[in-house]
Amino acid sequence: MGSATSELPSRRTPLPDAAETGLKIVVVGGFGVGKTTLVRSVSEIRPLNTEEVMTQAGVGVDEANGVASKTTTTVAFDFGRISLSERMVLYLFGAPGQERFWFLWDRLFSGTLGAVVLVDTRRVDDSWYAIDRLQDHNTPFVVAVNRFDEDPFRYSLDEIRQALALPGHVPLIDCDARVRSSGKDVLITLVDHLYELAMAQEMTP
Amino acid sequence: MRRPVDTGDPDRLYTVTGGRSRAEDSFDLVTLVVSEREPTAGMQSEHVRILELCRHPTALVEIAADLRLPITVVRILLGDLLATGSITARHPRAAPSVASLPESALLQEVLHGLRNL
Ligand SMILES: Nc1nc2c(ncn2[C@@H]2O[C@H](COP(=O)(O)OP(=O)(O)OP(=O)(O)O)[C@@H](O)[C@H]2O)c(=O)[nH]1
Numbered sequence: 001m002g003s004a005t006s007e008l009p010s011r012r013t014p015l016p017d018a019a020e021t022g023l024k025i026v027v028v029g030g031f032g033v034g035k036t037t038l039v040r041s042v043s044e045i046r047p048l049n050t051e052e053v054m055t056q057a058g059v060g061v062d063e064a065n066g067v068a069s070k071t072t073t074t075v076a077f078d079f080g081r082i083s084l085s086e087r088m089v090l091y092l093f094g095a096p097g098q099e100r101f102w103f104l105w106d107r108l109f110s111g112t113l114g115a116v117v118l119v120d121t122r123r124v125d126d127s128w129y130a131i132d133r134l135q136d137h138n139t140p141f142v143v144a145v146n147r148f149d150e151d152p153f154r155y156s157l158d159e160i161r162q163a164l165a166l167p168g169h170v171p172l173i174d175c176d177a178r179v180r181s182s183g184k185d186v187l188i189t190l191v192d193h194l195y196e197l198a199m200a201q202e203m204t205p
Numbered sequence: 206m207r208r209p210v211d212t213g214d215p216d217r218l219y220t221v222t223g224g225r226s227r228a229e230d231s232f233d234l235v236t237l238v239v240s241e242r243e244p245t246a247g248m249q250s251e252h253v254r255i256l257e258l259c260r261h262p263t264a265l266v267e268i269a270a271d272l273r274l275p276i277t278v279v280r281i282l283l284g285d286l287l288a289t290g291s292i293t294a295r296h297p298r299a300a301p302s303v304a305s306l307p308e309s310a311l312l313q314e315v316l317h318g319l320r321n322l
């Protein structure tokens with residue numbers, strides 16, 4: 001486009017003009033498990049925050065004028081960006097894993113490549129709902145255990161797999177969300193997994 | 206420059222969208238938007254900002270974050286601009302070079318990009 005210089009709202013590097021395909025990966029997990037930290041460690045931009053206002057048809061219908069009552073909820077989520085090539089850009093979304101946010105998930109997950117479930121071993125229960133929901137959605141995922149130094153339990157991955165009742169084919173790995181190379185490994189594990197699933201499907205006549 | 210729109214004020218949102226609540230659903234969170242013309246005098250300020258921002262391809266979520274507006278509101282604004290031919294939209298995996306790829310080949314490109322980080 002033209003050469004007019006008007007200030008951009010921020011100083012992020014713009015995408016190359018050839019950029020044509022945006023891809024999505026979602027990071028889900030309980031409160032404070034390290035979602036934003038993981039997004040930040042691999043993102044080429046400082047994580048940005050935005051929100052979705054969800055209007056849901058309410059339970060009760062107002063019989064008098066036939067209008068369904070509506071409730072409006074605002075959910076904030078953050079995201080980061082990784083330019084994969086001149087043409088492809090990957091967006092990483094950090095999404096709260098609690099049950100009351102399911103409607104946001106349905107939006108975020110549509111068309112997503114796959115998901116990372118982040119687990120804090122001190123609060124494994126927080127991950128059950130997310131894992132159930134992903135399986136219901138048929139969204140492929142991997143589980144990454146974000147090891148906190150303060151964790152007194154130091155459960156092994158096998159123990160965690162059992163506690164989560166995680167099927168053997170779902171990759172489960174350790175990570176440190178604060179470390180870029182570790183975050184990168186988590187993403188590579190996910191996409192490797194997706195690749196194998198895609199290959200298996202393409203081989204099936 | 207004007208203060209960013211206050212997302213907490215429903216009246217303000219009503220003004221931005223002209224009271225409409227039906228959003229253009231074809232815009233994905235990662236649809237890349239590109240301006241096709243310069244802003245013109247008298248344009249709504251949010252439209253101006255989008256056209257400025259999208260001189261380079263910009264994903265819907267980035268527009269929403271910069272304008273500090275909810276996704277739904279940005280979808281409505283983009284719908285306006287699309288209708289007047291002021292922007293074009295590059296939807297996920299719609300590009301011919303990607304649409305023709307089997308999923309595995311696409312994922313291989315993603316892997317390649319991640320390994321090179
Ligand atoms: N020791 C340690 N601290 C971490 C690690 N990952 C994140 N933290 C810290 O844990 C806190 C929560 O991390 P966030 O990334 O904000 O977690 P979140 O999942 O985005 O949290 P919410 O969005 O509030 O649900 C922050 O203070 C981080 O610095 C880790 O691997 N080890």
Ligand SMILES: [Mg+2]
Nearest residue numbers: 035036078094
């Ligand atoms: Mg967070």
